[in-house]
Amino acid sequence: MQKTEHVQYNRAGQRVVSPDYLLFEAPREKQFMTGSEVVKEAVKRASVDASVSYPITPQSEAAHLIGELWVEGYVGVYFRGESEFGVMSEIAGCAMAGARTITTTSGPGTLRAMENFPMWAGSRLPIQLVLMARGVNAPLTIQPDNLEISFLLDTGCMIWHAETAQELFDMILAGFVVAEQPDVHVPLITAIDGFFISHTREAVMLPPDDIALPPYNPYKSPMVPLDMEMAPGRFLRDPYVMKSNYISYAAHTSWQFEVRAAIERSRPYAKHYLRGLIEEFGDPEAEIVFVASGTAAAQAKEATLMLLHEEGIKARVVRLKTIRPFPTQELIEALRGAKYVFVPEFNVIGWLEREVRRALYGNLDVPVIGSPRVAGGMTMPPEFIVKEILQFLGKEVKHVV
Amino acid sequence: MSYKIFKINEDLKEFMPQEVIDLEEKATWGNPKRGVMDLPYAKELIEEHSLCAGCPESAAFRYILASLPNPEDTIIVNSTGCTSLVFPHIALHTVHSLFGNQNAVASGIKRVLEWRFPDKVKDVVVLAGDGATVDIGLDMTLQSFFRQEKITTICFDNEVYANTGGQESGMTVKGHVFKMAPKGKQWDKVPMWQLAIDSGCHYVVRMTVSSPKKVEKVIKQAIYVAREVGPTYIHLYTPCILEIGLNSDDGLEEMRRTDKERFKFFEYMTDEAKEVIQRKKEEGLL
Numbered sequence: 185m186q187k188t189e190h191v192q193y194n195r196a197g198q199r200v201v202s203p204d205y206l207l208f209e210a211p212r213e214k215q216f217m218t219g220s221e222v223v224k225e226a227v228k229r230a231s232v233d234a235s236v237s238y239p240i241t242p243q244s245e246a247a248h249l250i251g252e253l254w255v256e257g258y259v260g261v262y263f264r265g266e267s268e269f270g271v272m273s274e275i276a277g278c279a280m281a282g283a284r285t286i287t288t289t290s291g292p293g294t295l296r297a298m299e300n301f302p303m304w305a306g307s308r309l310p311i312q313l314v315l316m317a318r319g320v321n322a323p324l325t326i327q328p329d330n331l332e333i334s335f336l337l338d339t340g341c342m343i344w345h346a347e348t349a350q351e352l353f354d355m356i357l358a359g360f361v362v363a364e365q366p367d368v369h370v371p372l373i374t375a376i377d378g379f380f381i382s383h384t385r386e387a388v389m390l391p392p393d394d395i396a397l398p399p400y401n402p403y404k405s406p407m408v409p410l411d412m413e414m415a416p417g418r419f420l421r422d423p424y425v426m427k428s429n430y431i432s433y434a435a436h437t438s439w440q441f442e443v444r445a446a447i448e449r450s451r452p453y454a455k456h457y458l459r460g461l462i463e464e465f466g467d468p469e470a471e472i473v474f475v476a477s478g479t480a481a482a483q484a485k486e487a488t489l490m491l492l493h494e495e496g497i498k499a500r501v502v503r504l505k506t507i508r509p510f511p512t513q514e515l516i517e518a519l520r521g522a523k524y525v526f527v528p529e530f531n532v533i534g535w536l537e538r539e540v541r542r543a544l545y546g547n548l549d550v551p552v553i554g555s556p557r558v559a560g561g562m563t564m565p566p567e568f569i570v571k572e573i574l575q576f577l578g579k580e581v582k583h584v585v
Numbered sequence: 586m587s588y589k590i591f592k593i594n595e596d597l598k599e600f601m602p603q604e605v606i607d608l609e610e611k612a613t614w615g616n617p618k619r620g621v622m623d624l625p626y627a628k629e630l631i632e633e634h635s636l637c638a639g640c641p642e643s644a645a646f647r648y649i650l651a652s653l654p655n656p657e658d659t660i661i662v663n664s665t666g667c668t669s670l671v672f673p674h675i676a677l678h679t680v681h682s683l684f685g686n687q688n689a690v691a692s693g694i695k696r697v698l699e700w701r702f703p704d705k706v707k708d709v710v711v712l713a714g715d716g717a718t719v720d721i722g723l724d725m726t727l728q729s730f731f732r733q734e735k736i737t738t739i740c741f742d743n744e745v746y747a748n749t750g751g752q753e754s755g756m757t758v759k760g761h762v763f764k765m766a767p768k769g770k771q772w773d774k775v776p777m778w779q780l781a782i783d784s785g786c787h788y789v790v791r792m793t794v795s796s797p798k799k800v801e802k803v804i805k806q807a808i809y810v811a812r813e814v815g816p817t818y819i820h821l822y823t824p825c826i827l828e829i830g831l832n833s834d835d836g837l838e839e840m841r842r843t844d845k846e847r848f849k850f851f852e853y854m855t856d857e858a859k860e861v862i863q864r865k866k867e868e869g870l871l
């Protein structure tokens with residue numbers, strides 16, 4: 185047990201512990217759960233004030249379960265909004281009024297809500313959006329595909345990409361802590377690949393549920409919470425932003441730079457709470473390297489083992505946990521000595537390949553191959569990845585997928 | 586909290602602008618009986634406005650802000666439009682987020698404030714144009730009524746998209762020629778006050794802002810009812826003198842004229858609202 189002088193309880197009656205204790209020190213017990221259930225477990229330990237929901241596959245179940253937490257008294261405010269656009273505005277109102285907030289969406293819901301995301305960032309609201317990625321229409325699809333993440337890259341929100349249900353659990357808790365730092369205070373999108381994580385069961389290690397994160401303190405926010413408990417800030421009273429003159433242009437420009445700078449300032453916190461912005465897997469000497477995030481990284485890891493054991497080919501994986509901020513320096517370091525960089529992805533455009541190319545350009549001269557790439561609900565079995573590598577290397581393909 | 590948040594540290598007072606010092610010393614705080622009669626004497630909660638000279642929206646703003654029964658605990662939510670240029674001049678917590686989402690944002694704010702401050706009264710008031718309330722934001726306006734959010738929604742109906750240069754809106758009267766309706770509007774003005782009633786509002790008024798005392802009474806009633814019962818809706822005619830070609834001093838006359846026709850005073854209240862209003866009268870607050 186953690187030694188604290190004053191034992192504090194949150195509004196749900198859970199003992200408040202430090203983020204480090206909750207994430208790294210508290211004893212953990214093994215459970216067998218889906219990603220959706222894991223969202224509930226994380227929210228239950230996060231002293232969440234408010235959540236607003238809307239149905240869309242595959243995130244609906246996670247949203248239902250947050251509703252159960254509201255019934256049980258773990259979440260203060262919960263309701264179903266009228267559409268994702270409405271929901272993302274409602275959750276913004278909740279955050280403006282000083283609440284720790286979380287919501288969830290997927291694919292078409294993300295696109296419906298789009299105008300809200302830069303508004304969240306510009307309003308410096310540390311809302312957490314759990315994004316369970318799925319394809320976008322048309323044609324109608326509900327299958328796994330993470331194209332939507334590319335649309336979110338430049339909204340001014342931080343973006344993290346979890347590989348497993350376990351990581352989703354830890355990221356949700358760490359996410360509130362990082363996003364709410366006074367010098368960060370921007371929204372966080374915690375993404376997973378829908379279905380693969382949301383709907384499959386895996387072993388997860390969970391701390392006890394009678395402890396929770398310290399509650400959010402809105403008075404540490406860089407922006408005044410809208411509760412009339414503090415004098416209105418000069419930001420509200422100086423109307424320069426509204427005027428068509430050079431000062432207003434300069435103000436808007438610097439504000440946009442500031443939002444991006446805030447994302448940059450999240451690096452040391454994210455590094456601590458996520459134990460690094462990247463994970464390296466496989467033989468560090470290997471010259472064939474997969475750079476991937478989310479489920480694609482999990483598949484690449486399996487392919488790495490197959491390549492080694494069945495083909496005698498050494499390969500390794502550099503897995504990116506954060507996409508915004510992008511772990512540029514870590515990636516460059518990790519790719520020294522690489523001969524080929526493969527970027528496996530679950531979307532048609534290869535947004536991660538673009539990101540990797542941009543990060544390496546002028547820094548490291550190594551061929552980047554945007555492959556293998558699947559979309560629209562196709563899976564990416566490790567055999568398929570192995571086949572791509574063998575073909576690329578001009579070797580004989582024994583397995584047929 | 587209380588108007589004490591406007592108290593200035595004595596040591597810093599000499600550096601503060603006079604308008605901020607006046608807010609502490611001459612504004613009416615902590616007095617639910619404040620009203621438009623204070624206007625000549627008290628410091629107003631609106632500093633300046635950036636609307637066209639003589640725009641009736643500016644009069645509406647002054648009357649509404651002078652009538653808030655609980656300004657020290659009132660949060661104002663607005664939308665994009667001519668009015669959005671005014672909010673930064675208001676000495677209360679105001680928010681502009683997006684065009685049309687004002688009732689959604691207000692719903693979130695109100696629910697969280699009720700939860701964070703169960704023992705305090707925090708009023709949430711929405712102020713937005715007709716385009717914001719009835720066209721692009723209609724879904725969110727009505728859904729907040731369906732959900733029985735305890736907020737007051739005030740629509741500044743100037744029957745046009747004024748801020749973008751005079752385009753037809755759902756509130757434009759049939760036949761009127763505006764931009765994007767070069768042959769004249771083909772369909773009727775939306776009966777928004779009726780939609781508000783059908784969607785569950787407990788107190789609904791349609792009026793012009795020609796009479797300050799009347800505006801005060803309506804604003805107070807709407808806020809008191811929203812606080813205790815559920816959503817309330819006020820539909821104000823604030824003609825866009827620029828787009829209908831009137832002079833700066835013609836706004837009042839235009840409103841007086843329409844007082845007798847399409848903006849004839851209309852008031853609706855449910856029994857629960859009646860009960861609240863009756864009680865507030867007995868308490869001497871109306």
Ligand SMILES: Cc1ncc(C[n+]2csc(CCOP(=O)(O)OP(=O)(O)O)c2C)c(N)n1
Pocket residue numbers: 665666667668684713714715716717718741743745746747748749754
């Ligand atoms: C999503 C979006 N669409 C369109 C606009 C452009 N826009 C800004 S103000 C405005 C008109 C507002 O009209 P109304 O709500 O009636 O207010 P008024 O200016 O007439 O007071 C429009 C169309 C916008 N800001 N955002």
Ligand code: SF4
Pocket residue numbers: 635636637640641642667743747748824825826827828
């Ligand atoms: S354009 Fe019309 S509504 Fe806008 S400020 Fe001018 S007169 Fe008022």
Ligand SMILES: [Mg+2]
Pocket residue numbers: 666714715716741742743744745746747754
């Ligand atoms: Mg208008």
